[in-house]
Amino acid sequence: MKRWLLLFCLLTPQWAHAHLVSTRFGEYYAGLLHPVITLSHLIPWLALALVAGLQNTASARTALPLFPLAVLAGAALGSTLPAQQWIAVINLISFLVLGGLVLAARPLPPRFFIALVMATGLSHGYANGMPELFGQGLVLYLAGVTCAAYLLVSILTAASHQLITQRSWGIIAVRAGGSWIAAIGFLYLAFTLFVTGAAGS
Amino acid sequence: MPHHHRPISSSHPMCGALVLLLICAVANPAHAHTEAGVAGGLSSGFLHPMLGLDHLVAMVAVGLWGAQLGKPAIWLLPITFPMVMAAGGVMGLAGLPLPAIETGIALSALILGLMVLFSLRPPLEIAALLVGCFAVFHGHAHGTELPAAANPLAYGVGFVISTGLLHLVGIVLGTLTRWPAGTRAIRGLGGMIAALGVYFSAASLGWM
Numbered sequence: 379m380k381r382w383l384l385l386f387c388l389l390t391p392q393w394a395h396a397h398l399v400s401t402r403f404g405e406y407y408a409g410l411l412h413p414v415i416t417l418s419h420l421i422p423w424l425a426l427a428l429v430a431g432l433q434n435t436a437s438a439r440t441a442l443p444l445f446p447l448a449v450l451a452g453a454a455l456g457s458t459l460p461a462q463q464w465i466a467v468i469n470l471i472s473f474l475v476l477g478g479l480v481l482a483a484r485p486l487p488p489r490f491f492i493a494l495v496m497a498t499g500l501s502h503g504y505a506n507g508m509p510e511l512f513g514q515g516l517v518l519y520l521a522g523v524t525c526a527a528y529l530l531v532s533i534l535t536a537a538s539h540q541l542i543t544q545r546s547w548g549i550i551a552v553r554a555g556g557s558w559i560a561a562i563g564f565l566y567l568a569f570t571l572f573v574t575g576a577a578g579s
Numbered sequence: 580m581p582h583h584h585r586p587i588s589s590s591h592p593m594c595g596a597l598v599l600l601l602i603c604a605v606a607n608p609a610h611a612h613t614e615a616g617v618a619g620g621l622s623s624g625f626l627h628p629m630l631g632l633d634h635l636v637a638m639v640a641v642g643l644w645g646a647q648l649g650k651p652a653i654w655l656l657p658i659t660f661p662m663v664m665a666a667g668g669v670m671g672l673a674g675l676p677l678p679a680i681e682t683g684i685a686l687s688a689l690i691l692g693l694m695v696l697f698s699l700r701p702p703l704e705i706a707a708l709l710v711g712c713f714a715v716f717h718g719h720a721h722g723t724e725l726p727a728a729a730n731p732l733a734y735g736v737g738f739v740i741s742t743g744l745l746h747l748v749g750i751v752l753g754t755l756t757r758w759p760a761g762t763r764a765i766r767g768l769g770g771m772i773a774a775l776g777v778y779f780s781a782a783s784l785g786w787m
Contacts, residue, residue, distance in 0.1 A: 417617065417732050481658065550654040557658045558739045561665035565725065565735040568669040573726045 405515040409453075409522020412506055414530065418469060418566075419502050425476035425559045426498050427531045428552050429491075431538030432480065437488045438535060441495045448499025449506070449527035453520050456507020468501045470570060473563020480556025483549060499527065620730030624737025627721060628745060633684050633779045634717060636772045638742055640691035641710055642749015643765055643772075647698050647756055648706060655703070656710050657746035661739050663711040667718025668735075672725060681783040683716035689776025695769025698762075717742075 413419040426445070430438045456465075476498070479486070486494070506523050508516065541548035628634040645656040670677060677683070690709070693699075701709075721738050728734030752768070755761025781787045 415617075417736060421736070481662075550658075554654070554658050554743060557661045558743055561661035561739050562732070562735045564662070564665040565668045565672070565722065565739075566732045568672045568722075569725055569731045569735075572669075572672045572674070573731075 405518040406522040409519040410526045413526050421559055422472045422476055423530055425480055427534030428480045428538045429476055430535040431542055432483055433485055437491055441492045445495050445499045445531050446524045446528040448496045449503035450524040452500040452503020453506045453523045456504035457509055457516055465501055465504050469505055470567045472498055474560055477556045477560030477563055481553055483553050617730045617733045620728045620733030621737040623728055624734035625741045627738050628741045633688055636775050637687040637691055638745035639749040640695055640772045642746040643695045643753045646750050646753020652703055660714050663714035664718035667715035668722030671719040671722025677719045680716055680719055685779030685783045687713035689773055689780055692769050692773030692776050696766050696773055
């Protein structure tokens with residue numbers, strides 16, 4: 379009896395639809411994952427979180443909610459306007475600027491920090507744009523990118539602030555991280571300029 | 580009652596197990612995954628300083644010497660090193676030639692090993708300048724290999740992190756200097772690094 383039941387089950391399979399990609403929710407996850415698995419976005423965002431962790435709590439709290447909004451605005455523009463090569467160069471320079479600021483480990487004037495957060499969000503958001511998408515797919519994709527920006531930078535800022543304030547070696551580790559990020563950016567910028575002759579993706 | 584032995588046939592369970600054991604014992608790595616994309620670039624960059632013994636011992640020596648020198652050198656040298664190394668890498672990428680790169684890298688192991696062996700304490704500026712000069716050679720060697728990487732950005736991330744972790748290994752080992760026996764052990768390690776530096780120098784000059 380069991381054999382017949384097994385045979386019956388095998389002969390009457392149905393699509394599982396276990397993956398949300400097939401239910402049009404895939405664009406959300408595509409947006410969520412794009413900046414997280416792309417090193418050219420992930421590393422500067424980590425650097426921005428380290429810079430935020432070095433600021434006083436009030437300044438960081440004011441500026442950080444602006445970052446996902448700036449990323450959303452940038453990604454919306456990047457999805458509607460044509461791709462710009464200079465945006466990729468600015469994003470590469472952000473490695474150096476943000477890494478250098480982490481290395482310097484100095485509190486920034488609040489207005490400058492807000493401008494830095496907005497500029498980083500807009501330029502990286504623009505590079506995360508997806509011109510192929512439209513309608514509901516684009517909305518889901520933008521929601522994913524915005525969520526990634528919020529989650530990544532908020533969590534990493536909290537972690538870096540905790541590290542800096544709670545551990546005696548925390549500030550040294552963060553500054554070393556800034557040095558690594560700036561060094562990586564310096565190398566990749568040179569590769570882009572000298573080897574590829576243009577800003578890579 | 581006579582005892583009958585059954586001959587072992589190929590269908591015997593023991594025979595199958597032996598064949599399986601033999602196959603497992605003579606297995607070779609499949610290399611089914613090619614070094615491609617971000618993972619390939621990251622792994623090749625990460626392994627480059629680790630697999631090159633001349634890079635490895637010099638990086639560990641930077642950490643050991645920093646720990647011997649104490650604050651602020653213990654953090655200043657490893658923080659400065661990646662930036663200066665990147666400058667060397669940029670020279671390599673730009674095609675700017677640097678004479679005797681292999682000898683420079685070998686000498687870095689020799690000189691830094693001697694610094695640790697004799698626990699020398701020059702002024703911080705001199706120590707930073709010395710380490711910075713050697714960082715240019717190491718960076719140039721890494722930088723010239725970067726364009727050939729599966730993913731150049733991932734390669735850069737890999738080798739910068741790897742270099743930093745090797746410094747950290749040196750610093751952690753250097754904490755042994757808190758104890759007299761540990762101080763002697765670290766100086767002995769410096770001697771070993773210097774001896775390897777002599778070997779690398781001789782090999783780079785074609786004497787071995």
